[in-house]
Amino acid sequence: xxxxxxxxxxxxxxxxxxxxxxxxxxxxxxxxxxxxxxxxxxxxxxxxxxxxxxxxxxxxxxxxxxxxxxxxxxxxxxxxxxxxxxxxxxxxxxxxxxxxxxxxxxxxxxxxxxxxxxxxxxxxxxxxxxxxxxxxxxxxxxxxxxxxxxxxxxxxxxxxxxxxxxxxxxx
Amino acid sequence: xxxxxxxxxxxxxxxxxxxxxxxxxxxxxxxxxxxxxxxxxxxxxxxxxxxxxxxxxxxxxxxxxxxxxxxxxxxxxxxxxxxxxxxxxxxxxxxxxxxxxxxxxxxxxxxxxxxxxxxxxxxxxxxxxxxxxxxxxxxxxxxxxxxxxxxxxxxxxxxxxxxxxxxxxxxxxxxxxxxxxxxxxxxxxxxxxxxxxxx
Numbered sequence: 433x434x435x436x437x438x439x440x441x442x443x444x445x446x447x448x449x450x451x452x453x454x455x456x457x458x459x460x461x462x463x464x465x466x467x468x469x470x471x472x473x474x475x476x477x478x479x480x481x482x483x484x485x486x487x488x489x490x491x492x493x494x495x496x497x498x499x500x501x502x503x504x505x506x507x508x509x510x511x512x513x514x515x516x517x518x519x520x521x522x523x524x525x526x527x528x529x530x531x532x533x534x535x536x537x538x539x540x541x542x543x544x545x546x547x548x549x550x551x552x553x554x555x556x557x558x559x560x561x562x563x564x565x566x567x568x569x570x571x572x573x574x575x576x577x578x579x580x581x582x583x584x585x586x587x588x589x590x591x592x593x594x595x596x597x598x599x600x601x602x603x
Numbered sequence: 604x605x606x607x608x609x610x611x612x613x614x615x616x617x618x619x620x621x622x623x624x625x626x627x628x629x630x631x632x633x634x635x636x637x638x639x640x641x642x643x644x645x646x647x648x649x650x651x652x653x654x655x656x657x658x659x660x661x662x663x664x665x666x667x668x669x670x671x672x673x674x675x676x677x678x679x680x681x682x683x684x685x686x687x688x689x690x691x692x693x694x695x696x697x698x699x700x701x702x703x704x705x706x707x708x709x710x711x712x713x714x715x716x717x718x719x720x721x722x723x724x725x726x727x728x729x730x731x732x733x734x735x736x737x738x739x740x741x742x743x744x745x746x747x748x749x750x751x752x753x754x755x756x757x758x759x760x761x762x763x764x765x766x767x768x769x770x771x772x773x774x775x776x777x778x779x780x781x782x783x784x785x786x787x788x789x790x791x792x793x794x795x796x797x798x799x800x801x802x
Contacts, residue, residue, distance in 0.1 A: 439630065442630065442633070443630060446627065446628070446630075450627055451623065452619075454621075454623065454624055454625060455618065455619070455621055458621065458624065464624075467624075468625065471625060471628075472628065472636065475628050475633050476633055476636050476637055476640070477702055479630075479633045479634070479637055480637055480702070481702040481703055489703070494703050497702075497703045497704065497705060497706060497709075498702050498703055500706045500709075501702060501703075501704070501706060501709045502702075504706065504709060504710055504713070505713070508713060508717075518796070537617060540614070540617060541617060541618070541621060544614065544617070544618060552793065553706070553710055554706055554707055554710055554797065554800070557706050562615075563614070563615050563618040563619070564615075564618070564619065565615055565619065573705070574705060574706055575705055575706040575707045576704075576705030576706065576707035576708050576801055577707050577800045577801055578800065578801060578802055581799070581800035581801070581802075585800075590611060593610075593611060593614055594610070594611075597610070597614060
C-alpha cells in the first residue's frame with residue numbers, strides 16, 4: 433500500500449530534480465540504452481525509498497544519495513571493463529585535446545561527460561555535484577566525505593577543468 | 604583569478620543547461636515497474652520454497668526406503684544443506700540495505716564486500732553447502748570398491764581425459780597468482796583512499 437505522502441514526495445522530487453537526475457545519468461553512462469535503463473533504475477529506487485522518507489535529511493540530499501548509490505552500483509558493475517582513474521591521476525595527465533579547438537558548447541559538454549565517466553567513484557560523484565552547483569558542505573552531506581577531503585578534491589577538479597577547458601583563454 | 608572563477612561558473616552553467624534527452628517518466632510507469640520487481644521477488648521466493656520442498660520430500664522418501672544408518676545420515680545432511688542454502692539465498696535477497704546512506708559509506712561497504720570476496724574470507728557464506736559436500740564424500744566413501752575400473756585405460760587416454768581438468772586448473776592458478784593479487788591491491792588502494800577521505 434503506497435501512501436499519499438510517498439506520491440507527493442516523489443512528484444515533488446521528480447519535478448525539482450528530474451533534469452538533474454537525467455544529467456547525472458548522462459554523466460555516468462555513455463550508451464543511450466544503458467543510460468535509459470540507469471535513469472529508470474534511479475527513478476524506481478527513488479520511488480521505493482521515499483516510502484521510508486523520515487526527514488533525517490533534506491529531500492534534495494535524499495534524492496542525490498539514492499541516485500548516486502544506484503549510479504555507483506552501475507559503475508562498479510562495468511568497472512571491470514573500463515579502467516577508471518582518480519582526480520590526482522588526471523591532474524598531471526592532459527587529455528591531448530586542444531582547448532581552443534573545443535570551444536563549441538556541444539563539444540565542451542561531451543568532453544565534460546567523458547571526463548566524469550573516466551573518474552572512479554567517489555571522484556565522479558564530487559565532480560557531478562560540483563557541476564550541479566553544490567557547495568563543499570552539501571557535497572559532504574551527500575557523500576559523507578570530510579570537509580577537508582571535499583575541499584582538496586574540489587581544488588583538483590578546478591585545476592583539471594582549468595587545464596582542459598580554459599588553457600586557451602589564459603594569457 | 605576572477606576570470607578563472609567565472610570560467611568555472613560558465614562550465615557549471617553549461618552543464619546545468621544541457622538539453623533534455625528523455626521525456627519525464629510518469630508515476631504510473633514507475634509504480635508499474637516497482638510492482639513488477641516486487642512480483643519477481645515473490646516468484647523467486649515461491650520457486651525456492653517449491654525446490655526446497657521437493658528436495659526435502661525426496662530426502663524423506665529416501666530416508667524411509669534405506670534403513671542403513673550411514674545412508675540416513677547422508678540424506679539428513681543433504682536435507683540440512685538444502686534448508687541452509689534456502690536460508691542463505693533468502694537472506695541475500697532480503698538483505699536490508701539503506702538506499703539513502705551517504706555515497707562514501709555505500710561505496711566503502713561495496714569495496715569491503717568485493718575485498719572479502721577477492722580475499723576468500725567470504726567462505727563463511729558457503730557453510731550451508733558443507734552438508735552437501737559431506738554427503739557427497741559419504742557417497743564416494745560408500746561406493747568405493749563397488750565401481751569397476753574403466754576398461755582399456757591407457758596412459759594416453761588417461762592424459763586425454765585429464766586434459767580439461769588440467770586446463771581448468773591452469774586457468775584457476777593464473778587467476779589466483781596474477782589477476783587476483785592485482786585486483787586486491789587495487790581494491791585495497793581504493794578503500795584506503797576512501798577511508799582517508801572520510802576521516
